[in-house]
Structures are given as structure tokens and as C-alpha cells.
Amino acid sequence: xxxxxSIVFASVIAGFIVGLVVTVVQQFGTxxxxxxxxxxxxxxxxxxxxxxxxxQPAAAGHDHAAHDxxxxxxxxxxxxxxxxxxxxxxxxxxxxxxxxANILTAIGFAxxxxxxxxxxxxxxxxxxxxxxxxxxxxxxxxxxxxxxGLGLPPELPGVxxxxxxxxxxxxxxxxxxxxxxxxxxxxxxxxPAAIAGVILLTLPHLIGAPELANVETNxxxxxxxxxxxxxxxxxxxxxxxxxxxxxxxxxxxxRGANLRA
Amino acid sequence: MSQSQLxxxxxxxxxxxxATLPVAAGQxxxxxxxxxxxxxxxxxxxxVGFSHIDVVHNAAHDVRHSNAFPCH
Numbered sequence: 001x002x003x004x005x006s007i008v009f010a011s012v013i014a015g016f017i018v019g020l021v022v023t024v025v026q027q028f029g030t031x032x033x034x035x036x037x038x039x040x041x042x043x044x045x046x047x048x049x050x051x052x053x054x055x056q057p058a059a060a061g062h063d064h065a066a067h068d069x070x071x072x073x074x075x076x077x078x079x080x081x082x083x084x085x086x087x088x089x090x091x092x093x094x095x096x097x098x099x100x101a102n103i104l105t106a107i108g109f110a111x112x113x114x115x116x117x118x119x120x121x122x123x124x125x126x127x128x129x130x131x132x133x134x135x136x137x138x139x140x141x142x143x144x145x146x147x148x149g150l151g152l153p154p155e156l157p158g159v160x161x162x163x164x165x166x167x168x169x170x171x172x173x174x175x176x177x178x179x180x181x182x183x184x185x186x187x188x189x190x191x192p193a194a195i196a197g198v199i200l201l202t203l204p205h206l207i208g209a210p211e212l213a214n215v216e217t218n219x220x221x222x223x224x225x226x227x228x229x230x231x232x233x234x235x236x237x238x239x240x241x242x243x244x245x246x247x248x249x250x251x252x253x254x255r256g257a258n259l260r261a
Numbered sequence: 262m263s264q265s266q267l268x269x270x271x272x273x274x275x276x277x278x279x280a281t282l283p284v285a286a287g288q289x290x291x292x293x294x295x296x297x298x299x300x301x302x303x304x305x306x307x308x309v310g311f312s313h314i315d316v317v318h319n320a321a322h323d324v325r326h327s328n329a330f331p332c333h
Contacts, residue, residue: 004294011302030327085315087322094323101321104309105328111302118295145329154329167331168311231329 002257003118010250011110018110018242019103025237026098029230033223034157040218041158106238109140110246117250127251130244137243139182145235147178147201151209154231156224159217162210174204 088094113136117128128136148171155161181200184193309321310330318325318332325332 001294003291004298007295007298008301011298026323026327031323034323034326085319087319097320098323101309101324104305105324108302108305108307108309111298111305115295115299115302118291118298122291122295149329152329152331155326155332157326157333161331161333164313164331164333171331231327234327235329 003254006250006254006257007111007114007118010114010246010253011107014114014242014246014249015105015107015110016103018238018245019106020099021241022106022234022238023095023099023102025234026102027095029234030227031095031098033227033230037156037158037219037223037227040220044158044218106242109144109239110242113137113140113243113246114250117247118254121251121254127254128247129251130248133247134240134244136247137239137241139186140243141236141239142182143175143178145232145239147204148174149228149232151205153224154228156219156227158219159224160212160215162212166210170204170207170209173207174209177201177204 088097113133116136117133120132121127151174152161152167152171161167177200181197184197184200188194188197308317310325310328312318322332324330
């Protein structure tokens, strides 16, 4: 089980560092925009509650209510997060959970990357260099951010969207198709495989991501646009750092493990 | 093919089997260990980013938005 142990060690080390770095980057990039959007989200909810208390014939009020029941699986709470469910307090507690979730996410993706590095190392006999790791990181960026982001752009709180489960299914399908397509192009050097790869890359977008017919939100579109850029750039930092660092740490640990074995 | 040639062929086949088998077995072990680690990774990411449990959602809320995982 030495390979498994090397992968886990390397992923925990790389994931911890990348998770912390990305938490700091997010504090300047994405988090301020999320907090701004939540002001609009909360204002809209107060408005919604007023509308519910005083029945209005206005179509807008009705739409809001339908959205609340249709899209929010958490039921009719005073926030998206569901009535009574625990949530971290704003400030330190919230950011601490964000850091923890970032670290876990980074460790999870690092396990995936290091798994590939171990297989590559097994077939080529050479450990994956930090530079090759960085390229794998870029592939991760394309697979997990760019491709799903084209159909489902990063969304701020308070912006209504299609039902959660359908979006999650499309997201997963886009990730799998993009990963498969890139692998066909990168590892099978034949024209039919390249064509099949390109078809796989485009397929999820031909099918199209689930979306609402009309979206009404108080969140300004300039804020949403800034958020798309912030998420994409934060994610680029995340993936290049994770790819480079995971490969470097894994190569070191795995070499050590093989020498001992 | 004479008897001695046949014997030679058998011996060389045995040698090559000996030479390749341990490497092949090591490869399979490495592959399955790598796959196990990757499954673990997918599980961790899935739990943090995609779980419908309210408490998990609330704790990882900002991360889900920042990673453009489908949220809400």
C-alpha cells in the first residue's frame, strides 16, 4: 500500500497549502462579491415576505414565490439555507469553515491528480515533474472550471437558477465529457480519436445546461460579471498551484517510499 | 523444431515470464491503489461541494460559490 500512502500524504500536504492560499485569494476576489450579493438577496427576501403577507395581484410577486418553492430545496426558510439549519456566524467562524472546505476540496482534487501521477509514473518509469504537474493542473482547470462554467456560469447568491439537482447532473456530465475528450486527444494520437475527443468536448454544450426561462434578480449584472472573472481567476490559481505542488510533493514522497521498499 | 530448440524456447519463455511477471504485478497493485485514492478524492470533493445536507451546504457555502459548483 506504499503508493496509496504516498498519494494520500502528498495530497494532504499540497491540499493544505493550496487550500490556505486560495482562502486568502478568495478573501480579496470572490468573498467580497458574495457578501455584496447577499445584501441584495436579503433585501429581496424581505420584499418577498411583505408580498406574501399582503396578497398582491402583481405577477412579479407570484414569480418570486414560485421560484422559492421550485428551486430552493431547503423549503420556505428566511434564507436559502433553510429554516433552523445551522450556519456559521459571519466573520471569523464563517471564514474558518470556508478555509476548512477549501482545504478539503484541494485535498480531494489533489488525490485525483496524484492518482494520475502515480499511474503515469508506473507506465513511463519516471516521476511526473512539477512542470508536467502544472499542465495536469491546467487540464483540471479546463475540466472542472472552464467547461462547466460555460453552461453554468459562476453564480452569486440571490440569483435564481434552474433546479439544483438538474444543474448538478449537467455539471457532472460536462466534467466527465470534457475529461474524456481531453484524454482522447492527449493520449490517443490518432485522427479518429481526436475527432471523437472534440465531439465529446462539445457534446454537453450542444445539449445545453438547464436554465430558467426568465431570471429576475436584484443582483446587478456588473456584480455577476465581476464574480465570473473572480471565480475563474481564483480557480486558475488554485489549479496551477495544486498541479505543480502535488506533483512535486508526490515525486519526493514516492521516491522516498520506493527507496525504503 | 528439434527437441533442444523446443527446450530452449521453453526456457527463454520461462525467463521472460519471470522477468515480466513481478513488474506486471507491481503495476496492477500501483494502478488499483491509485484508483482507490482517486475514489477517495471524488468522495471528499462530492461531500464538500455537492452534498444536499443543509449543514454541509451552509458550512461550505462560500467555497461552493467560489468554485462555481451548482449551489442553492
